[in-house]
Amino acid sequence: MRPDRSGAADRTPRPERTPYSREATGLLDQIAERALDDDYYVVRPGRYSRSRGLNTAATALVLTLFTLMVTITAVQYYQDRPSRSETRDALLADIEQGQSLQDDLQLQVRALEAEVASLQGDLEKTPAEIADEIAAGASQVRGDGLRITIDPADGAAVGDGELRAMVNELWIGGAEAIAVNGQRWGALTSLRAAGGAITINFSSIGAPYVFSVIGDRDAIRERLETSGEDGYWKRRQNQDELTYGVVDADDQVLPAAPGHRTTITRATPVPPEEGTS
Secondary structure (H helix, E strand, O other): OOOOOOOOOOOOOOOOOOHHHHHHHHHHHHHHHOOOOHHHHHHOOHHHHHHHHHHHHHHHHHHHHHHHHHHHHHHHHHHHHHHHHHHHHHHHHHHHHHHHHHHHHHHHHHHHHHHHHHHHHHHOOOHHHHHHHHHHOOOOEEEEEEEEEEEEOOOOOOOHHHHHHHHHHHHHOOEEEEEEOOEEOOOOOOEEEEOOEEEEOOEEEOOOEEEEEEEOHHHHHHHHHHHOHHHHHHHHHHOOOEEEEEEEEEEEEEOOOOHHHOOOOOOOOOOHHHHOO
16 A cells, blocks of 8 residues: 555554553653752752752851851960960970070080099099199199188288288198189299289289188198288288288189199109209
């Protein structure tokens, strides 16, 4: 049978859908309706409008809570700034104190190391060598003795010769070590006037003149009295020219004299047997 060329529509009735075809169509409709997740229907009106309202309220609540948390954090930060600054300053002060303490400890370590080295050197010396060093003023010494002070009054003067006379009487009286105003008397020490000032070990000294003496204090006092040295200074004191005093001094520490005042470079000792021949 030829097809109709007139262009008329095919009026053949379509077959009725079977239960299987209706089921397939319903399944396709469900897939099409649920092609997107439910959250995508928030923006759609109709049956999803309620979900949209709830999501909008939840979003606003979350934003409000977030803003509140940021505000609280900022307020706490600005409130804690003074305490943080104080804590920082305290930490910096502790660091500076620790560094200062460390520097002091390092200085103490160096001093102790020098003392240990000195003691080790002393252990290698004979008793005679140690005694010679003490007598020459080449080593620091400690001991009991006297402290003599001569302090001229205004307008009065004390000459270098008068001070040398005191030193000589102290040596004769048995002094083992003498320092004048902290300057130790060494083998080559001289006390003299220069340029209107009195110098010892090439260092100027001024009144009051303090003699630190280590030795037998009774023997030294007796020498000062018998030689008239003690009486001379007492007479000047009675004339209000100066203040004079002699007191006992325990556990004095006298420094060593400068090296250039204790070192002999040209003189050499002569053995006893050669000196007596």
